[in-house]
Amino acid sequence: MRKPRIAITAGDPAGIGPEIAAAAAGAPRVLDVCEPIVYAAPDAGRFAAGVLCGEAGRAAYDTIVRAVDDALHRRVDAIATAPVNKEAFRLAGLPWSGHTDLLAHLTGAPHVAMMFDSPSLRVVLATVHIPLAEVPRAITRPSLEATIELAARELPRLGVATPRLAVAGLNPHASEHGLFGHEEETIIAPAVAACRARGINVCGPFPGDTVFLRAHRGEFDLVVACYHDQGLIPVKLVAFGEAVNVTLGLPIVRTSVDHGTAFDIAGRGVANPDSMIAAVLLAAKLAGPEGPAART
Secondary structure, three states: OOOOOEEEEEOOOOOOHHHHHHHHHHHHHHHHEEEEEEEEEOOOEEHHHHHHHHHHHHHHHHHHHHHHHHHHOOOOOOEEOOOOOHHHHHHHOOOOHHHHHHHHHHHHOOOOEEEOOOOOEEEOOOOOOOOOHHHHHOHHHHHHHHHHHHHHHHHHHOOOOOOOOOEOOHHHHHOOOOOOOOHHHHHHHHHHHHHHHHHEEEEEEHHHHHHHHHHOOOOOOEEEEHHHHHHHHHHHHHHHHOEEEEEEEEOEEEEEEOOOOOOOOOOOOOOOHHHHHHHHHHHHHHHOOOOHHHHH
């Protein structure tokens, strides 16, 4: 049986992506389980390390498009992505805020979610890269139900046969029965109840200041967080460098690092490739004999 072919996209050529992509592709534990193929800008050397520019954002975008096309046509079995820079995307005139919405566009996926997987905590984000002031309007009952259902459906791929899900509240103390807000009673709790009625083992909403600790201690397999920092602060606190970003809902396997482009250390040879290696290893696992690419 052949090893899965994993595309490693080098991300923004001005960031640490090219360094950690190369390090991951050459890591013995990566070579033991897959055939890594680095996708990088053909003229990446012309970009100054640590310098933000739209041309670098466009180069990163073009690399992702090539890798996704190869994944859709089964020339590679999965994609593991090094970080892109959202501001560089904007300077390049690209409308996407990062990988997640870009990959949904390129693959035609109707609903995707960002999950961070680590040995001690898993989190799915109900909203991603939007201003905090827009979060309450973005959390709707249909979108939250779709995210809960997606997480419950995808977790068995990671070895969790019967997932136990928890949903974090939006407001302090999960609003204290409407004392500090209404979203828990009008949106979140009804979405949880509807998903439970469909057979999903999900509970909540629970106060955000305790639910991640409960999951970390083993009470839940995954927490659905209402917004970006609510979910990523606990993940990065307990598992920075070993957590892997997985896009749920795509027709292809895609994993990524748990950090950004780190312009401040780019080109100095000090970037830690551990998260990139973890992303490639998880991509290989998901794309292996039990993965979706092997079944098509």
